[in-house]
Amino acid sequence: MSSAEETIHRPVWDSDEMAARRRKRYAADRRLQRYGVAAITFAIGFLFLLVATLLYTGASAFVQTKARVTIDLSSAEVSADDLMGAPWRNIVRSSLLALEPTEIPRSDRRAYFQMFTSSAPFLVRDHVIANPDLIGKSFEFKIPFSDPLDQFAKGQISRDTPEDRRRVSNQQIGWFDKLQASGVVSKPFNWGLILNPDSRFPELAGLAGAISGSFWALLVCFLISFPVGVAAAIYLEEFAPKNRLTDIIEININNLAAVPSVVFGLLGLAVFLGWFGLPRSAPLVGGMVLSLMTLPTMIIVTRAALRSVPSSIREAALGIGASRHEAILHHMLPLSMPTILTGTIIGLAQALGETAPLLLIGMNAFITSPPEGVFSASTALPTQIYIWADSPERGFVSRTSAAILVLLGFLVLMNGLAVFLRNRFERRW
């Protein structure tokens, strides 16, 4: 051993002290790892809890308890000339009474009729108007039960609850059991959830208005934000001189992407409704507000897509005498289009879930018919969810969950399409 060696004082690695220290260090390492696993479990656990809650509460809204009744129009005073004026209420009531073999005393009839949706006469009327050949005949029709009985049939209301604490009386349960025994009660798939417009009665409320409202708003949003976003991105990426103004535009776009959505709602309310006088609750205004929110995403995505096209392609086009516009329109843009479309779909999916700005411009109105276009008042899917979540009737809880499932379904579809586009068409350079 040389003398220089002595100047180095080397630790004794295999001493007990060092070994104990190392054990502690490894324990700390494992602890950190466990915290990480715990954090991930927490987050994913909530995701599952969320989805499970929605499925659990929402599943029942996809079926609707209905009673099969025979509507007899043969004797009744229904003529094809005045379908609106026919005594539908009496026709339906007598059909409902016919379900019960024993005579129901007059004093109990009110409770009996409350078992069924109060809009039953209108349902029958609309059915006959749609099928005029039923006039003068007798046909079967399924009448939805009212919300309390629907909930009872789905087990949401228990028999064991004391009578004064549930919305279904013992007498009604008795009738319902009899109806069930006679086989007229069924639980078909609730097409009304998708095909009906909104209603005050949970058993009739559907998403038709909300879905078409969202559709129109997204259409407007796409028609504005796609061309404007792509054009802005091309300009900023390919043409804009590098100066202060361009810098400001860029910072501004990044900032706009992080402005709270409710502020966009205030913008829409003050500018589009207040100053320009556009109609309240219209999908047009909703789409305009959403397009302003989507625009930053569109620009950022398109710029990234353009940037990923190798500059050799542009140079090749310029080299054979194409103008800068031609090089971009004929080569760069088509090559980056799959990425741009993917980004667009994801941006639109985000816009579909936006609620707050639509609330401020009044797309939370109670509207019982689907909108005819971008100017007529309407709700949108997320605002409909908000309205239903705020409604006190028990039946709206499961409908809200069901509406959320429908919304999530659309989101999954859109994102799936985006993933498909990306995998199928996106080029890697």
Add this chain to the structure above:
Amino acid sequence: MMSEAAVEEAVGAKVDSQPPVKMQGRMVCVYYGDSQALYDVNLDIRKNQVTALIGPSGCGKSTFLRCLNRMNDTIDTCQVKGSITLDGGDIYDASVDVVELRARVGMVFQKPNPFPKSIYENIAYGPRIHGLARTKSEFDEIVETSLRKAGLFEEVKDRLTSPGTGLSGGQQQRLCIARAIAVSPEVILMDEPCSALDPIATAKVEELIDELRQNFTIVIVTHSMQQAARVSQRTAMFHLGNLVEEGDTDKMFTNPDDQRTQDYITGRFG
């Protein structure tokens, strides 16, 4: 390819004239996934000597170096076969603690990689995690001696609290050497430590390597023949994952046994 017995014989014959063996690789094979990067390498690293690993790029010299302190463990697909010993103990044995191993076999990288911390904290990091010092004055002493040994103390003594990333490239590399020294390793591995440095900084680091030899065993990977000739006592030539030849640096550069070594040294390929 020499048989194992022949290797033992060859090593045994030289043992009298040479310092004792510090690390020893026997039949070392390395795989990255399906592709093999090293083939049956047998190499001795001798105590208080500088061993240079040379060869054209992609020849496996860095791979071998990274096997010596198991830095290859950080690559998931990497597999090491054969045996590598440190003072006679297999470093790939299940009982070996990789943290202890790396404290004993330190490493300096191609590009200076100081932590984004102060100069002081860069040096104190190793001793702190290994518990080599307790009091502030003990840490101060380690930091100072390490910096002195790395020849950096005089340059940075007034700004120990400023960030290590603010130093020049050569200073950063010496800081990294000081960081490695601070845990008093027995072996220091250097992976092309001067490739990112200018000639003056390179000269300083080479000088430093020569001084460090007194206290540490050094293995250096270099692509510069001159550097290998200047700093090392022994040289090992790698080619296509094979150890072509190893021996005294003087002999390797004047009278190599293998034609490939001859060609490489004279610049015919590489």
Add this chain to the structure above:
Amino acid sequence: MIAYLFLFLIIAATIAYFIASRRAVAIAGNDARGLHSRPIYHGLNALVYTAIPAFIFILLWLLFEGSVIDMLLMSAYPGADAMTGAERDLLLSEIRQVAVGNIFREPTPEITAAVERFHSLNATANLLLGAAVVIIALAGAGLAVTSVSKRFLARHSFERSVTIFMIFASTVAILTTLGIVASLLYEAYLFFERVPVTDFLFGIRWEPQIPLREDQIAGQGAFGAIPVFVGTILISFLAMAVAVPVGILSAIYLTEYASPRFRAVVKPMLEVLAGIPTVVYGFFAVLTVAPALRQAGISIGLDVAPNSAIAAGGVMGIMLIPFISSLSDDAFAAVPQAIRDGSLAVGATKGETIRKVLLPAALPGIVGGVLLALSRAIGETMIVVMAAGLIAKMTVNPLDSVTTVTVQIVTLLIGDSEFDNPKTLAAFALGLMLFIITLFLNLIALRIVRKYRESY
């Protein structure tokens, strides 16, 4: 009407396109190279000249038509000068309702007259618009078609139009910001004319109810925003208390410990959390989390409000987890592998490398991400609208119910479109504060993140 005009423009533009390009072909004759621009550009140029000016004219017309007609209606209506804004709006909406046939009660003679006037005004307006659009379109088409010649730089002309559109498109973002700032400032200014700025900024009572009748005792209401901000800060703090540790720890695990397969499965799942609309989280908070927390509180003897701050904040935190985790993920990924190697090579464990080297190195990026998340938490609306309270309380008790800036904005504005009472205007003052605070946070965060990216 508008639809017909658009249809007309499409047809006219198409015809102009064909005429111009045919003409170009005819002029060129056999020598296609004699033309400066290819025929298609002559056609496109004619298309732009025909459709675009007329299109812009229609948009501008639509923008102002409504208010001009309203003004004309009101100027002819007896006694309209003496009306307040609200009364005018009510009257106008009644006239419009009657005009489309929704008659709820027998209209007064004045209204009947106004409706007739409305119809005639509309007819005149439509006629004017139609004539103007046709003239503009034909003039544009004529100009473009007659200018077709061998040396006409049709491509340049067309590309100039495209460039102008692109420049306009790039300024839309700026116009949006200006629109936000202008509308918020203007409405807030109207608010501060009625309620002093100092009362708003430093007042500690927030009771924005205004009297419906003159003699109501509720009085003028109070617009001290401090309790609203306290509530916002409390809920944001709770959200960050959930999101920051969970987000950073999961990012650490995913980038440093997890196998690639685990990461490939779990990372998208975390991102799903970010894709769920906030109204869904709001419902989840109301339906599941708040009652569960209340039950839990009762079982250990704590009084938890049904719409407790902790329920809203906690759920908001869950929403923010993927946000923080993906930004931290980026921050960790940006730290060069060489620095990890340097730490491992002196014998550090993975955990030590993460805690003592990676975390400090990635800190600026993480802080930037946390600030962005905080700005989101402050501006988040639906979760708090559904799960937090309406009453502004000066409390920092997470089990109590508090309100936030965004909740107040929404509740003050829902179902109310009058712009002339302090209640609705207060929403814009709150919106202005919200915009300033989030803008400030975003600017700092973006700067930190950008600086940090440059340093590696």
